[in-house]
Amino acid sequence: MEHFLKKAKASASELLRIDGAKKKSVLLQIADDIEKNSNKILAANEKDMALAREMNLSSALIDRLFLDEKRVRSMAESVREIAMLKDPVGRVLDGWVLDNGLRIEKVSIPIGVIGIIYESRPNVTSDAAALCFKSGNVSILKGGKEAKNSNEAIAETIQAVLEKNDLPKELVSLLPDYSREGVEKLIKMDKYVDLIIPRGGEGLIRYVSENATVPVVKHDKGLCHTYIDKDADFDKAVAIAVNAKVQRPGVCNAMETLLVDYAIKDEILLKLYEAFKPHMTTLKGCALTKEVLPDIETASEEDFHTEYLENILSIKVVDGVEEAIEHIRKYGSGHSEAIVTENYTTAEKFMNEVDAACVYVNASTRFTDGGVFGFGAEVGISTNKLHARGPMGINDLTTYKYKIYGEGQIRQ
Amino acid sequence: MEHFLKKAKASASELLRIDGAKKKSVLLQIADDIEKNSNKILAANEKDMALAREMNLSSALIDRLFLDEKRVRSMAESVREIAMLKDPVGRVLDGWVLDNGLRIEKVSIPIGVIGIIYESRPNVTSDAAALCFKSGNVSILKGGKEAKNSNEAIAETIQAVLEKNDLPKELVSLLPDYSREGVEKLIKMDKYVDLIIPRGGEGLIRYVSENATVPVVKHDKGLCHTYIDKDADFDKAVAIAVNAKVQRPGVCNAMETLLVDYAIKDEILLKLYEAFKPHMTTLKGCALTKEVLPDIETASEEDFHTEYLENILSIKVVDGVEEAIEHIRKYGSGHSEAIVTENYTTAEKFMNEVDAACVYVNASTRFTDGGVFGFGAEVGISTNKLHARGPMGINDLTTYKYKIYGEGQIRQ
Numbered sequence: 001m002e003h004f005l006k007k008a009k010a011s012a013s014e015l016l017r018i019d020g021a022k023k024k025s026v027l028l029q030i031a032d033d034i035e036k037n038s039n040k041i042l043a044a045n046e047k048d049m050a051l052a053r054e055m056n057l058s059s060a061l062i063d064r065l066f067l068d069e070k071r072v073r074s075m076a077e078s079v080r081e082i083a084m085l086k087d088p089v090g091r092v093l094d095g096w097v098l099d100n101g102l103r104i105e106k107v108s109i110p111i112g113v114i115g116i117i118y119e120s121r122p123n124v125t126s127d128a129a130a131l132c133f134k135s136g137n138v139s140i141l142k143g144g145k146e147a148k149n150s151n152e153a154i155a156e157t158i159q160a161v162l163e164k165n166d167l168p169k170e171l172v173s174l175l176p177d178y179s180r181e182g183v184e185k186l187i188k189m190d191k192y193v194d195l196i197i198p199r200g201g202e203g204l205i206r207y208v209s210e211n212a213t214v215p216v217v218k219h220d221k222g223l224c225h226t227y228i229d230k231d232a233d234f235d236k237a238v239a240i241a242v243n244a245k246v247q248r249p250g251v252c253n254a255m256e257t258l259l260v261d262y263a264i265k266d267e268i269l270l271k272l273y274e275a276f277k278p279h280m281t282t283l284k285g286c287a288l289t290k291e292v293l294p295d296i297e298t299a300s301e302e303d304f305h306t307e308y309l310e311n312i313l314s315i316k317v318v319d320g321v322e323e324a325i326e327h328i329r330k331y332g333s334g335h336s337e338a339i340v341t342e343n344y345t346t347a348e349k350f351m352n353e354v355d356a357a358c359v360y361v362n363a364s365t366r367f368t369d370g371g372v373f374g375f376g377a378e379v380g381i382s383t384n385k386l387h388a389r390g391p392m393g394i395n396d397l398t399t400y401k402y403k404i405y406g407e408g409q410i411r412q
Numbered sequence: 413m414e415h416f417l418k419k420a421k422a423s424a425s426e427l428l429r430i431d432g433a434k435k436k437s438v439l440l441q442i443a444d445d446i447e448k449n450s451n452k453i454l455a456a457n458e459k460d461m462a463l464a465r466e467m468n469l470s471s472a473l474i475d476r477l478f479l480d481e482k483r484v485r486s487m488a489e490s491v492r493e494i495a496m497l498k499d500p501v502g503r504v505l506d507g508w509v510l511d512n513g514l515r516i517e518k519v520s521i522p523i524g525v526i527g528i529i530y531e532s533r534p535n536v537t538s539d540a541a542a543l544c545f546k547s548g549n550v551s552i553l554k555g556g557k558e559a560k561n562s563n564e565a566i567a568e569t570i571q572a573v574l575e576k577n578d579l580p581k582e583l584v585s586l587l588p589d590y591s592r593e594g595v596e597k598l599i600k601m602d603k604y605v606d607l608i609i610p611r612g613g614e615g616l617i618r619y620v621s622e623n624a625t626v627p628v629v630k631h632d633k634g635l636c637h638t639y640i641d642k643d644a645d646f647d648k649a650v651a652i653a654v655n656a657k658v659q660r661p662g663v664c665n666a667m668e669t670l671l672v673d674y675a676i677k678d679e680i681l682l683k684l685y686e687a688f689k690p691h692m693t694t695l696k697g698c699a700l701t702k703e704v705l706p707d708i709e710t711a712s713e714e715d716f717h718t719e720y721l722e723n724i725l726s727i728k729v730v731d732g733v734e735e736a737i738e739h740i741r742k743y744g745s746g747h748s749e750a751i752v753t754e755n756y757t758t759a760e761k762f763m764n765e766v767d768a769a770c771v772y773v774n775a776s777t778r779f780t781d782g783g784v785f786g787f788g789a790e791v792g793i794s795t796n797k798l799h800a801r802g803p804m805g806i807n808d809l810t811t812y813k814y815k816i817y818g819e820g821q822i823r824q
Binding site: 112352404 | 627654770771780802817819
């Protein structure tokens with residue numbers, strides 16, 4: 001493992017020497033070859049699928065694992081999109097001149113070696129490799145064991161293109177060790193690895209965060225709230241609440257808990273009840289909610305801590321924006337939080353005091369997404385507070401250096 | 413410990429509610445009270461000094477521990493300077509409007525709770541507290557055991573001002589547990605602590621990095637190089653090399669190894685030898701260097717790995733800029749690296765391919781410093797690649813959130 005990582009680290013300098021045109025051309029070739037090798041990739045995937053069926057893996061997992069012509073084409077398309085992004089390296093982030101004439105430039109550069117730990121979707125292999133390559137980073141990819149054959153076929157395709165272009169194949173590699181010990185070693189190799197991005201279940205992410213000595217950017221839980229204030233426009237409020245819950249309940253930016261201002265509870269709760277009815281949403285309410293909607297389920301303390309990722313909604317009546325902020329502080333995951341209000345001061349208070357990657361006024365939390373934000377390609381949604389927070393674009397796969405230009409200055 | 417940190421975390425929201433004028437006024441009062449309480453602080457320091465002498469601590473350590481009227485005044489002065497900095501919170505870092513009319517603002521906000529682990533200098537207590545307070549962060553300070561009384565006297569002064577201003581004293585606290593176990597607990601409390609900044613010896617920093625689950629921004633080793641290229645202006649080269657080594661050898665941005673291009677070794681090494689002579693610098697050379705300067709010491713492999721922090725210099729002859737970059741890749745610490753050359757292409761190559769927080773052309777590495785860079789107050793010099801890299805100003809004690817302003821938008 002150490003030898004493998006050493007080679008990966010050593011290859012990083014190659015990436016500093018190739019220009020944007022070459023990076024683009026290599027990625028377009030990779031996209032083409034993924035399509036050309038479609039049969040090979042699908043054959044490998046068929047092996048994984050057979051094993052998965054044999055092992056009785058869940059149908060959700062099998063669906064994530066499954067590839068067909070169309071999914072392979074969309075993998076290639078996604079690599080093409082990444083190829084066409086603006087080069088994230090070399091952006092001048094800041095610059096100034098000191099009194100002594102030294103000219104300082106703060107410039108974006110690649111991070112170095114990035115380890116990405118993910119689960120069963122094979123398309124993450126090509127996506128992650130392309131994002132890292134475009135941003136000048138070496139990628140060490142650790143996919144799910146159940147997708148081993150698919151990932152190998154995809155990685156071989158990528159490595160063949162690298163070699164055809166006189167680039168070391170170590171720029172994109174699969175971690176050779178698929179075991180838990182493999183991950184354990186990887187996340188402690190801070191000498192060779194500069195960043196770990198775990199994408200997957202809570203258990204994996206907790207394990208990685210607790211044991212890594214390499215810096216980690218997490219993408220985990222989204223327990224998002226929407227607060228309907230007494231000064232809300234009710235039509236907006238209902239539309240936003242329904243959208244935040246039902247438009248795609250299984251994702252991290254979907255709403256899990258709706259907070260309703262006491263002052264308007266009677267009217268708004270009845271409207272919400274009617275609006276959610278056609279969507280078959282399971283509503284669970286606090287005691288005050290149940291006074292208005294007696295036939296819904298009861299929301300327990302545990303419900304307010306739960307990221308359902310399903311068409312279920314907890315509802316709580318709160319005493320104004322202060323209590324809404326308090327509730328979010330206690331139960332929120334710092335992902336996306338929204339207020340619906342027409343009151344300027346209330347909106348500002350919520351926007352300033354809620355600590356989350358994304359805070360919304362009068363809009364659905366479902367907009368928290370790198371693609372929607374215009375970042376072009378989605379690395380994920382970071383729940384870290386440092387380095388990258390919220391929707392993470394390809395620019396977040398860079399760090400910076402200061403370049404200082406002198407004419408012989410020495411320090412007095 | 414957990415109870416203590418919980419209270420610290422809870423107090424963080426108070427800081428989001430007070431404006432810049434109040435932060436400034438509280439810091440100016442703290443500065444005044446540090447001066448007013450000078451006698452109390454000096455008496456506490458005298459206790460620490462007595463214990464230090466009793467325990468036969470090194471004279472360097474005792475000097476770092478020592479306070480007098482002048483040092484207390486300069487502590488207060490430094491707090492005043494921090495008070496007058498531009499507020500790092502609320503800067504709009506980016507902003508744009510989506511096609512659907514959603515307006516996105518990326519705004520700087522406090523990180524939350526910052527743990528600072530440092531050694532014997534008592535002035536770090538007031539500096540760190542002031543930097544954190546100004547940037548809206550709660551600070552948990554863990555100074556050296558030997559400075560316990562001094563730190564307590566300073567912290568009490570600060571907390572008294574906080575309480576006089578109706579602010580919770582938990583905004584600035586000393587870690588109650590001075591033992592290694594205290595640090596061990598602190599760095600694992602990611603539920604309550606958002607960032608750890610260790611400042612001190614390599615052992616402490618390694619220990620913290622290896623065991624923390626809280627994100628860490630390190631300030632450690634600086635093994636800085638200067639490379640004199642064949643196209644260098646020799647006068648600039650000699651002046652820069654001497655300055656980088658002797659102007660203050662005990663600091664992390666001082667040069668430890670000088671790399672000299674083979675093509676000019678005979679002429680430049682003799683000039684360097686003459687220039688270093690009046691400064692009594694101990695020169696150690698590789699075999700090729702010793703062919704020109706036979707009476708200097710021999711530099712071993714270990715020398716090239718050593719951060720002397722003393723008036724000692726290793727010299728190595730290299731075969732042009734390629735080998736210089738290779739040497740730096742192998743031995744450098746990613747802190748500050750310089751090239752002296754008049755050749756445009758060589759300079760660009762060095763600036764682009766050397767991976768360090770600061771890369772210089774034709775200037776002394778001694779300029780790597782938050783104060784010199786114009787950041788106003790020095791948090792330290794980060795050797796991390798992520799979050800903050802290189803000289804770290806008060807702006808680096810912030811993270812960001814996205815504020816999204818809508819008029820009822822929902823996701824299609």
